[in-house]
Amino acid sequence: MAARVHKFGPLRIAALFHARRIVRKGAKAAIGLVPKKALGSNIIYWLVIGFLFMPLVVLIAYSFNKSRSGEWTGFSFVWYQKLFMDSPDLWKAFQNSVIIAFSSALMATVLGTLAAVGTARYSFKLKSYVATMSFIPMILPEIVVGVSLLIFFAGIGLQLGMMTVWIAHTTFNIPFVYLLVSARLEESDPTIVEAARDLGASELQTLFRVIIPMALPGIASAFLTAITLSLEDFVITFFVSGPGATTLPLYIYSMIRFGVSPVVNALSAVMVAGTVLLVYPLRNFLKVFAAR
Amino acid sequence: MKRNYGMAYAAPQALWLTVFFAAPLLIIIAYSFLKKGLYGGVELHLSLQAYIDMANPTLLLVTLRTLWMSFVATLITILIALPCGYSIARSKNQALRLFLVIVPFWTNFLVRCYAWIAILGNEGFVNQALRFLGFRPEGVQFLYNQGAVVLVLVYMYLPYAILPLFSTIDKFDFTLLEAARDLGASKMQSYIKVMLPNIKGGIVTSILFTFIPIFGAYAVPLLIGGKDSYMLGNVIADQLTKTRNWPLASAISMTVTLLTAISVFLFALRKPKEHHIEKDMDPLASSSGGAGRNGLVGGSAEGVR
Numbered sequence: 001m002a003a004r005v006h007k008f009g010p011l012r013i014a015a016l017f018h019a020r021r022i023v024r025k026g027a028k029a030a031i032g033l034v035p036k037k038a039l040g041s042n043i044i045y046w047l048v049i050g051f052l053f054m055p056l057v058v059l060i061a062y063s064f065n066k067s068r069s070g071e072w073t074g075f076s077f078v079w080y081q082k083l084f085m086d087s088p089d090l091w092k093a094f095q096n097s098v099i100i101a102f103s104s105a106l107m108a109t110v111l112g113t114l115a116a117v118g119t120a121r122y123s124f125k126l127k128s129y130v131a132t133m134s135f136i137p138m139i140l141p142e143i144v145v146g147v148s149l150l151i152f153f154a155g156i157g158l159q160l161g162m163m164t165v166w167i168a169h170t171t172f173n174i175p176f177v178y179l180l181v182s183a184r185l186e187e188s189d190p191t192i193v194e195a196a197r198d199l200g201a202s203e204l205q206t207l208f209r210v211i212i213p214m215a216l217p218g219i220a221s222a223f224l225t226a227i228t229l230s231l232e233d234f235v236i237t238f239f240v241s242g243p244g245a246t247t248l249p250l251y252i253y254s255m256i257r258f259g260v261s262p263v264v265n266a267l268s269a270v271m272v273a274g275t276v277l278l279v280y281p282l283r284n285f286l287k288v289f290a291a292r
Numbered sequence: 293m294k295r296n297y298g299m300a301y302a303a304p305q306a307l308w309l310t311v312f313f314a315a316p317l318l319i320i321i322a323y324s325f326l327k328k329g330l331y332g333g334v335e336l337h338l339s340l341q342a343y344i345d346m347a348n349p350t351l352l353l354v355t356l357r358t359l360w361m362s363f364v365a366t367l368i369t370i371l372i373a374l375p376c377g378y379s380i381a382r383s384k385n386q387a388l389r390l391f392l393v394i395v396p397f398w399t400n401f402l403v404r405c406y407a408w409i410a411i412l413g414n415e416g417f418v419n420q421a422l423r424f425l426g427f428r429p430e431g432v433q434f435l436y437n438q439g440a441v442v443l444v445l446v447y448m449y450l451p452y453a454i455l456p457l458f459s460t461i462d463k464f465d466f467t468l469l470e471a472a473r474d475l476g477a478s479k480m481q482s483y484i485k486v487m488l489p490n491i492k493g494g495i496v497t498s499i500l501f502t503f504i505p506i507f508g509a510y511a512v513p514l515l516i517g518g519k520d521s522y523m524l525g526n527v528i529a530d531q532l533t534k535t536r537n538w539p540l541a542s543a544i545s546m547t548v549t550l551l552t553a554i555s556v557f558l559f560a561l562r563k564p565k566e567h568h569i570e571k572d573m574d575p576l577a578s579s580s581g582g583a584g585r586n587g588l589v590g591g592s593a594e595g596v597r
Contacts, residue, residue: 038382045379045389048372048450052396055407055447058417062410071420111305118301130302133309139500139556141508143525144320144545145313147532151323151542152316154333171312174305203297234402235510235525239532252402256409256515265410268403275398279391 056272063265079266087263093251096162097231100247104169105226111170112177113219117211120185121193134178137171145172146239153240160242168240169233173226180225184218185211317549324542334538342543351527355547358524361438362507365445369453369502370495372446377457377494382466390458397451405515408444409435412516436518444516445506452505453498460494461487496559504552524548 063080067073083090115134119127137145149168150160158164196210212219234249241250255264327337345351380389396404411417412434419432434440464487472482488495510525517523524544531541 038379041375041379041382044372044375048376048454049392051447052393052450055404055411056396056399058411059403059407062417071415111308115302115305118298122296122298122301124296124298124302126299126302126306130306133306133314137309137313139504139552141504141525141548141552143508143510143528144317144549147528147541147545148316148320149312150532151538152312152319155319167312171309174309178305203295228398232401238511239529249400249402252400252406253511256402256406264403264406268400268406271403272395272399276395279395279398 056268059265060269060272062262063269065262065265068262079262080270082261083263083266083270089246090248090251090263090267093246093248096245097248100162100165100169101227101230104166104173104230105223107166107170108173108177108226109219109223112174112222113181113212113215116178116181116185117207117215120182121190121211134175136175138175138179142172142233142235143239146236149236150239160240160245162245164240164242165237165245165247168236169230172233172236173229176225176229177222180222181215181218184215188214320542320545323539324546326539328537328539331536339539342537342539345537345540346543346547351544354522354524354527357522358507361442361445361521361523362503362509365442365449365506366499366503368442369446369449370498373450373453373457373498374495376450376454377461380454380458381461381464386462390455393451393454401448401511402515404448405444405511408440408447408516412440435516436521438517438521441513441517441521441523444512445509448512449502449506452501456497456501457491457494460491460497464490500556500559503555507552508548 064075064077065072066076066078112134115130118124119130146168149164149171153160153164192214193206193210196206201209232249233247234253237247237250238253241247246254252264252267255261323334324342325338325340326334327339327341329335376393380386380393383389409416413419414433414435416434418434422432468486468490469482472486473479477485508525509523510529513521513523513526514529524547528541528544528548531537531544
């Protein structure tokens with residue numbers, strides 16, 4: 001039922017979600033079944049959170065360290081200054097990453113959404129082919145995808161660069177878009193679409209005025225997921241990238257590999273802070289997504 | 293009778309994936325049966341040399357090691373993730389607890405790798421701390437061994453395991469535990485005999501989502517590992533870019549693909565028997581949920597009902 005609620009917009013979801021929880025808790029309390037504190041597992045949970053955050057905390061601490069080495073010599077903003085004032089290559093890589101992320105997410109969202117609509121509404125000859133092909137890339141190890149694309153690009157003589165990175169990112173993003181939009185379409189009411197058709201809407205009108213608005217939460221989360229995956233990808237990009245197409249992860253990789261400068265610490269701290277700021281307002285939606 | 297536009301909708305994606313996913317895969321299958329070219333690439337001669345090369349002891353050792361390390365890392369990950377998922381599911385503040393798991397996970401992969409180098413390295417945090425406490429001024433080499441690689445792999449893939457486990461455990465009816473206790477089961481018995489069979493689906497999903505990426509790991513062993521922790525992913529990359537033996541790189545990629553496919557299908561085949569309800573989509577799609585690489589939406593397909 002949480003799924004159905006979705007349709008009415010974010011505020012409603014949050015409210016109803018909350019209400020449902022209160023009801024559930026209340027019912028349990030009434031019959032004396034309030035869960036006891038799961039003490040042992042809570043201890044493990046907090047230890048794991050400590051484990052997950054520890055490296056990030058260390059990085060952030062080091063980013064304020066005056067010296068280059070691991071030894072603490074004093075508080076300083078020097079690496080931040082260097083990061084923002086004196087790292088043109090890094091910002092170029094960041095720019096490349098953003099360009100690739102948006103363009104590949106856009107392409108994947110268009111292709112994946114159309115295919116999801118097609119497979120949700122119709123059955124046709126190649127349906128199982130489409131479904132299978134949209135699934136396999138997700139389970140293959142990234143390195144296989146990267147290697148096969150590299151060999152493919154070399155075979156057709158396509159020069160490695162922004163173009164090949166864009167193609168690769170679109171390719172690995174499509175399955176996620178397809179899956180997320182399909183899940184969304186599956187839980188929406190098919191009779192609404194039928195009604196639109198019966199009332200004389202053309203196929204395109206139905207698509208743009210009924211199906212897409214209905215699937216919009218799914219499409220939006222697919223687009224955001226695609227952007228995240230693209231910004232994050234290292235392994236596949238590593239293989240298909242060429243001169244002038246260094247993305248941020250590749251740049252960080254080369255910084256780690258060839259002479260670490262504490263600028264990486266400062267950059268990491270900025271990225272951690274960025275993630276927290278970006279994700280924190282979305283935390284209730286994370287819950288909705290994760291627990292559906 | 294309405295017209296069937298299904299193919300029109302699906303064609304662009306089908307075409308894209310055929311050209312940029314299926315074709316490249318077919319090409320590496322073909323390449324693995326060809327002769328190695330002099331400067332990379334291949335010659336058009338049928339040859340089983342790549343597969344013969346693969347049978348050499350060094351590569352077999354790497355394969356076994358990769359399997360072993362993936363197994364150990366997956367096992368540790370699942371054992372830690374189970375109580376975590378349980379704790380989140382029983383918490384009053386699920387959203388916050390999930391958020392705390394996801395934040396480190398959304399931080400760039402390489403940044404997290406680098407953080408571990410900063411912690412375990414010779415000049416790293418742990419050694420500085422040890423020196424500060426008066427131990428071993430020469431420092432301890434924590435990095436560049438199998439233990440470090442397994443540790444970082446567990447670190448990287450814990451959220452992949454926690455999220456699907458949480459979403460299945462959250463749907464589990466905890467009153468069953470109470471019932472089991474009332475009927476005389478010990479606490480452990482109630483978990484193992486009552487809860488575990490009910491959350492099998494989630495466990496399978498988390499095993500797949502940790503084992504597969506770990507098995508194909510490339511960056512972690514490259515940055516954190518040493519000679520004794522070289523994994524198949526690294527061999528593929530080396531054969532491709534350094535030794536320029538493309539048929540061998542293709543053959544190893546094929547092996548990795550096959551092993552992955554086999555493990556997925558082994559799991560997927562036994563799944564439908566347990567979950568009669570999920571018969572609509574193909575069994576794989578429901579077992580994959582939606583957690584995927586981003587893990588945000590663990591088990592969405594399962595939760596629709």
